[in-house]
Amino acid sequence: MSQPRSSLLTVLDLVPFGQTGQESRFFALRLTHPEWEQWRPGQFVMVRPTSFGLEIPWARPLGICHMTARHMICFFQVQGRGTRRMAELKAGDTVRVWGPLGNSFAVEPDTPTLLLAGGMGIVPFVGYVNEHPKPWNVTMLFGHREPISCYPVDSINEHVPLDSLREHTSGDLDNFIFSLQERMREYAEQNGLVLACGPLPFLRTVRKFAGELGVRTQLSLENRMGCGVGACLGCVVRTTDAWPVPAKRGGLIQVCNQGPVFWSHHIEL
Numbered sequence: 001m002s003q004p005r006s007s008l009l010t011v012l013d014l015v016p017f018g019q020t021g022q023e024s025r026f027f028a029l030r031l032t033h034p035e036w037e038q039w040r041p042g043q044f045v046m047v048r049p050t051s052f053g054l055e056i057p058w059a060r061p062l063g064i065c066h067m068t069a070r071h072m073i074c075f076f077q078v079q080g081r082g083t084r085r086m087a088e089l090k091a092g093d094t095v096r097v098w099g100p101l102g103n104s105f106a107v108e109p110d111t112p113t114l115l116l117a118g119g120m121g122i123v124p125f126v127g128y129v130n131e132h133p134k135p136w137n138v139t140m141l142f143g144h145r146e147p148i149s150c151y152p153v154d155s156i157n158e159h160v161p162l163d164s165l166r167e168h169t170s171g172d173l174d175n176f177i178f179s180l181q182e183r184m185r186e187y188a189e190q191n192g193l194v195l196a197c198g199p200l201p202f203l204r205t206v207r208k209f210a211g212e213l214g215v216r217t218q219l220s221l222e223n224r225m226g227c228g229v230g231a232c233l234g235c236v237v238r239t240t241d242a243w244p245v246p247a248k249r250g251g252l253i254q255v256c257n258q259g260p261v262f263w264s265h266h267i268e269l
Helices: 081-086 119-131 170-189 200-213
Strands: 005-017 026-032 044-049 060-067 071-077 094-101 113-118 138-144 162-166 193-197 216-220 236-238 252-254 261-263
Touching: 005 071, 044 071, 044 081, 060 081, 060 094, 060 119, 071 081, 071 119, 113 119, 113 170, 113 200, 119 138, 119 193, 138 170, 162 170, 170 193, 170 200, 193 200, 200 216
Parallel strands: 113 138, 113 193, 138 162, 193 216
Antiparallel strands: 005 026, 005 094, 026 071, 044 060, 044 094, 060 071, 216 261, 236 252
């Protein structure tokens, strides 16, 4: 695996997804290929447009959606000042990218694998299903609040079966949690593997069911990150007594360089 490195990349295009209100808040950012030897699905990059200047000093962490020999695609949702400025990028603009960062999801080609995504947690699974050597052993359950057109579902559905549930009411959330539990129960009975990414309440629910059902589960955390390399301590999570390094059991570790993917029984949420 290549070491993280800084690259100045050029924007090839910025494609809006869906429509929420008067304008799109979801974008696929396609950049020229960075100078990396390889990457693994679940890793991320820190992205900082050169247009940020001195006004916005921090880069923004973006999951790697997919990568080809010619380009890298990241997917983001406008949520604050930085991503709002990123939504103004045009073809030919330049961005500073640091990566690939973090670890990756487990890939067990012959193991029945269930992908669980909540909202923007769908992003790293685009690359996962594209890179998986036996995608016929993989399925996905996707829960979301915005219209499904806001998310890159087609890039997943062309490789693996995808079931989606949109949350409109509290009853919809209850139905999704029930479906989550039943699907995880099914994979527990098959000695399968569960991989999940999404907001904290969603991951807490997945972790709870993983413990109750005894199914091997990995969680990819979406903690806020400032530096992406473990220096700022802004993304820490507490470990359990099952953490493999005795000195760190029950302590705080950085999500950016110890994760973002963890076995569910290794961390507290």
